[in-house]
Amino acid sequence: MPRSTSTSSPKAGPVTLAMVARRAGVSPQTVSNALNSPDLLRPETLERVRRTVDEMGYRPHRAAQALRTRSSKLIGYGIRPTPHGTTTPVMDRFLHALSQAADEAGYRILLFASPPGSAGLEGHEELLDLHHVDGFVLSGTERSDPRQGWLAKRGVPFVGFGRMWSGRQIGDWADVDGASGTDAAVEHLIALGHRRIGFLGWPHGSGVGDDRADGWRRAMRRHGLPVRGRSARSADDLDAARAAVGPLLDAGATAVVAASDVLALGCYHALRERGARPGADVAVVGFDDSPTAALLSPSLTTLAQPLEAVGRECVRLLLARMGRPTAPPERVLLEPSLVVRDSTTLVPAPDD
Amino acid sequence: MPRSTSTSSPKAGPVTLAMVARRAGVSPQTVSNALNSPDLLRPETLERVRRTVDEMGYRPHRAAQALRTRSSKLIGYGIRPTPHGTTTPVMDRFLHALSQAADEAGYRILLFASPPGSAGLEGHEELLDLHHVDGFVLSGTERSDPRQGWLAKRGVPFVGFGRMWSGRQIGDWADVDGASGTDAAVEHLIALGHRRIGFLGWPHGSGVGDDRADGWRRAMRRHGLPVRGRSARSADDLDAARAAVGPLLDAGATAVVAASDVLALGCYHALRERGARPGADVAVVGFDDSPTAALLSPSLTTLAQPLEAVGRECVRLLLARMGRPTAPPERVLLEPSLVVRDSTTLVPAPDD
DNA sequence: CTCAGGCATTGGAGCGTTCCAAGAACCTTA
DNA sequence: TAAGGTTCTTGGAACGCTCCAATGCCTGAG
Numbered sequence: 011m012p013r014s015t016s017t018s019s020p021k022a023g024p025v026t027l028a029m030v031a032r033r034a035g036v037s038p039q040t041v042s043n044a045l046n047s048p049d050l051l052r053p054e055t056l057e058r059v060r061r062t063v064d065e066m067g068y069r070p071h072r073a074a075q076a077l078r079t080r081s082s083k084l085i086g087y088g089i090r091p092t093p094h095g096t097t098t099p100v101m102d103r104f105l106h107a108l109s110q111a112a113d114e115a116g117y118r119i120l121l122f123a124s125p126p127g128s129a130g131l132e133g134h135e136e137l138l139d140l141h142h143v144d145g146f147v148l149s150g151t152e153r154s155d156p157r158q159g160w161l162a163k164r165g166v167p168f169v170g171f172g173r174m175w176s177g178r179q180i181g182d183w184a185d186v187d188g189a190s191g192t193d194a195a196v197e198h199l200i201a202l203g204h205r206r207i208g209f210l211g212w213p214h215g216s217g218v219g220d221d222r223a224d225g226w227r228r229a230m231r232r233h234g235l236p237v238r239g240r241s242a243r244s245a246d247d248l249d250a251a252r253a254a255v256g257p258l259l260d261a262g263a264t265a266v267v268a269a270s271d272v273l274a275l276g277c278y279h280a281l282r283e284r285g286a287r288p289g290a291d292v293a294v295v296g297f298d299d300s301p302t303a304a305l306l307s308p309s310l311t312t313l314a315q316p317l318e319a320v321g322r323e324c325v326r327l328l329l330a331r332m333g334r335p336t337a338p339p340e341r342v343l344l345e346p347s348l349v350v351r352d353s354t355t356l357v358p359a360p361d362d
Numbered sequence: 363m364p365r366s367t368s369t370s371s372p373k374a375g376p377v378t379l380a381m382v383a384r385r386a387g388v389s390p391q392t393v394s395n396a397l398n399s400p401d402l403l404r405p406e407t408l409e410r411v412r413r414t415v416d417e418m419g420y421r422p423h424r425a426a427q428a429l430r431t432r433s434s435k436l437i438g439y440g441i442r443p444t445p446h447g448t449t450t451p452v453m454d455r456f457l458h459a460l461s462q463a464a465d466e467a468g469y470r471i472l473l474f475a476s477p478p479g480s481a482g483l484e485g486h487e488e489l490l491d492l493h494h495v496d497g498f499v500l501s502g503t504e505r506s507d508p509r510q511g512w513l514a515k516r517g518v519p520f521v522g523f524g525r526m527w528s529g530r531q532i533g534d535w536a537d538v539d540g541a542s543g544t545d546a547a548v549e550h551l552i553a554l555g556h557r558r559i560g561f562l563g564w565p566h567g568s569g570v571g572d573d574r575a576d577g578w579r580r581a582m583r584r585h586g587l588p589v590r591g592r593s594a595r596s597a598d599d600l601d602a603a604r605a606a607v608g609p610l611l612d613a614g615a616t617a618v619v620a621a622s623d624v625l626a627l628g629c630y631h632a633l634r635e636r637g638a639r640p641g642a643d644v645a646v647v648g649f650d651d652s653p654t655a656a657l658l659s660p661s662l663t664t665l666a667q668p669l670e671a672v673g674r675e676c677v678r679l680l681l682a683r684m685g686r687p688t689a690p691p692e693r694v695l696l697e698p699s700l701v702v703r704d705s706t707t708l709v710p711a712p713d714d
Numbered sequence: 715c716t717c718a719g720g721c722a723t724t725g726g727a728g729c730g731t732t733c734c735a736a737g738a739a740c741c742t743t744a
Numbered sequence: 745t746a747a748g749g750t751t752c753t754t755g756g757a758a759c760g761c762t763c764c765a766a767t768g769c770c771t772g773a774g
Binding site for chain 4: 715716717718719720721722723724725726727728729730731732733734735736737738739740741742743744
């Protein structure tokens with residue numbers, strides 16, 4: 011295995027293109043061509059140059075490339091701390107997926123984490139030296155935030171993970187179809203024989219939450235089931251959820267679809283308070299497939315976001331945007347997948 | 363608010379240092395000095411140049427700086443997928459902290475996520491174009507892995523989050539003192555009146571796991587309490603943990619210190635299997651303060667890793683290493699902090 | 715008045731790469 | 745053999761910045 015054997019002088023310093031050229035007996039430009047436009051060279055020359063490159067363990071200097079080509083092969087990723095201060099467990103996996111997808115396209119991810127305090131980041135902080143990034147991926151773009159406008163104005167290509175729910179839509183995005191997810195959850199529950207299916211969501215006004223509520227509502231209506239008085243709202247907090255879901259349970263719901271795993275867990279608590287067993291007496295479905303979901307008992311049926319796919323789409327959209335800056339915006343919706351666990355299947359459906 | 367008003371020609375393109383110089387009536391070098399060595403300029407000139415810089419919204423071109431100074435102000439972060447495929451919930455927060463700390467030092471984090479398949483990453487994959495990074499932070503460096511040697515050989519400064527437990531130690535690292543954590547857990551339990559305190563850990567050979575076991579053992583010994591037959595080992599898996607901790611409980615343990623939150627949860631399950639209530643009948647302490655810990659019922663007392671501090675230390679160590687490459691390695695141990703929740707305080711200590 | 719010496723500023727070069735246009739080699743065709 | 749068209753290769757310049765050495769200016773001493 012000819013692992014880049016650093017030959018020649020011991021005090022080498024980095025190998026430059028010029029050194030390779032000298033050693034291979036060609037001009038620097040030819041070496042550059044060998045790497046970037048191989049079809050310009052005669053096969054014979056190409057082979058020789060390539061061998062020399064390998065022998066010397068040559069790697070192009072990215073800064074020099076970036077300076078010359080005006081492209082850094084870097085994608086910025088702007089993390090925004092969630093308002094609640096909770097780092098979404100989702101972002102970890104997404105970041106992995108994003109990095110992966112970027113890698114495959116020859117790009118690398120550069121982190122722009124906004125300090126927890128600062129609300130927006132247009133305040134001179136991070137984006138200042140932004141022009142050494144080829145594009146930008148934004149996450150947590152639920153509501154129209156200053157960043158989009160800022161980037162658009164400066165002509166920096168960007169793509170969002172997440173729609174903007176309020177304000178005018180700008181730019182491309184990829185998002186998870188929350189409505190489709192809760193819709194599928196309802197279908198699942200109906201197939202199990204449930205009819206009195208409640209929904210536990212976040213307060214009105216959060217785009218993501220409203221979307222998830224919509225899916226539940228439309229599925230219920232499609233099956234001719236009533237929705238009035240079957241939904242409750244609560245902050246994404248255990249105790250608040252426990253309290254909020256109470257009336258639904260007391261009204262005889264046999265299943266609850268929740269807008270998050272935390273809400274679902276709040277539902278567990280409310281059930282136990284009433285001497286009922288989640289999964290056995292009342293089915294519960296969460297959303298996000300957080301690590302906790304699989305650990306609960308009963309394990310929680312939940313909707314998993316296709317983060318790998320979202321990551322790939324973000325990169326694809328971004329590259330496309332960089333290719334043709336003036337093309338009309340493209341938006342992609344991806345389907346979450348229902349992960350069926352014990353919280354909906356412990357027991358045959360009650361017959362209402 | 364004079365937000366960088368892009369003045370002058372509409373089809374400007376990026377503002378360069380030369381343009382600023384021309385407009386301010388000084389040489390390019392003087393502008394450079396104004397930014398990098400302000401004390402070289404006469405206050406009057408400095409003021410004038412600075413104003414021009416602001417007016418024109420000038421930002422230095424990082425690639426050009428990097429090319430000239432041979433320093434990219436970039437820190438690579440190598441994520442290694444954990445063997446179990448589970449992304450440690452810890453890494454998310456750590457990455458935030460790291461990015462934060464790097465930012466404050468004028469550096470930015472560049473992600474190097476190894477594809478899930480590849481075992482090591484010395485295989486030409488990521489580190490190839492590594493020389494456009496000033497330094498490297500490695501995580502998941504439990505056992506001596508090829509990356510350290512690889513980096514050391516190439517003279518790339520690096521720092522690890524985590525000791526290397528096997529093999530010869532290379533380089534600087536910052537780590538969390540697991541032993542101190544479990545020691546503190548035992549102290550906490552003893553203060554509550556417990557005496558029969560068991561330990562549930564991972565199989566021997568994992569450095570991190572053995573470290574956590576050591577802390578429990580030394581605290582027990584310090585208090586003259588027996589350790590033989592009081593510990594069990596299991597994979598970091600719910601069912602395995604539940605089974606493994608059984609004998610400890612059956613032998614009359616009134617408290618269990620676990621090497622992870624998942625193991626602790628396994629303990630919950632084992633207790634319920636026996637009709638006992640975690641927290642009330644037997645105290646349980648976990649490790650890591652994963653998001654799940656606060657959600658469990660009873661909520662789990664656990665050891666929180668000081669990830670923000672670790673992130674800061676990693677950056678500090680790395681910068682120091684870059685400053686004086688031949689200095690002796692520096693190692694930093696940070697104390698985890700005990701987060702007391704219901705699983706140890708639901709009920710007064712039993713009197714053995 | 716000249717000259718040393720400190721301070722503020724400048725010119726020129728070069729970091730490593732790729733673009734551009736021009737050059738050398740090669741093969742066809744007259 | 746010379747002219748013409750490819751195909752392959754080359755030299756020079758430029759990207760935007762900072763290093764280095766040298767310049768001009770001013771002050772104070774000889």
